[in-house]
Amino acid sequence: AMKQVIKKDPSVICYIGGSGPEKNSLMNQIQQKGLEKYVFLPGFLAEDQIVRWMNSADVFVLPSLQESFGIVQIEALACGTPVVAARNAGSGEVIISEDLGILCDPGNAESLAGAILRGLERSWDTAKILEYAQRYRWDFIAEDLLRVYETVLKRDPPTRDT
Incomplete structure (x- = not known):
């Protein structure tokens, strides 16, 4: 690409x-x-170096053919850096809008090159990217998990017949 x-x-x-x-x-x-x-x-790259590199990048590119939930993409977004990624299950969960990044065809150098160029040419709304990344802060994730557990605990326990 x-x-x-x-x-x-x-x-x-x-x-x-x-x-x-x-x-x-x-x-x-x-x-x-x-x-x-x-x-x-x-x-x-040590963790403190990664933050510097991501903050310095114009776009973060992750062309993985397969990706579970893309934490590294969240890390880039938390630096205000838009993401160019191959379309797969994990990247699709993170890059849910073209305000955050661009998804391209997996394994397709031409599609990846086009997405990189579009990402570099575009003016990104850094504030919108940072706002989105906030939902993945550990304290917010912990609150969401707590709500799930509270919901489950409030349900009636199943009986042997059901």
Whole structure:
């Protein structure tokens, strides 16, 4: 996707954080596609570094083919950073509106490149993104869980016949 992105906007730079088993494969792909000036692998990022990177990003990109609930997307949104993600169950639960980010076709570099470019060109309402992310604060999640337990405890217990 980055090959297509830089054809339209050569000022775009991509950073891929982490130091997992795919690092060597990614380095090879970057070299094979001639993207050394555009894609960088800073390696492992400590939690405090991640916040800085997410706050600095124009968009956060998560092209996972499968994703459970996307906590990393919530973290990006909590920094006011819009998300570009592949359409899957987890990302669809988080990115519920184009005010928060853009979903693209999974496994489709052209769709991903288009979504990244649209995300970079768009003026985002950071306040709206931050407001949405607030619903995922731990104290709000705890209150929601408490309400669920209270509702369950108020129900009549089932009898052996039902």
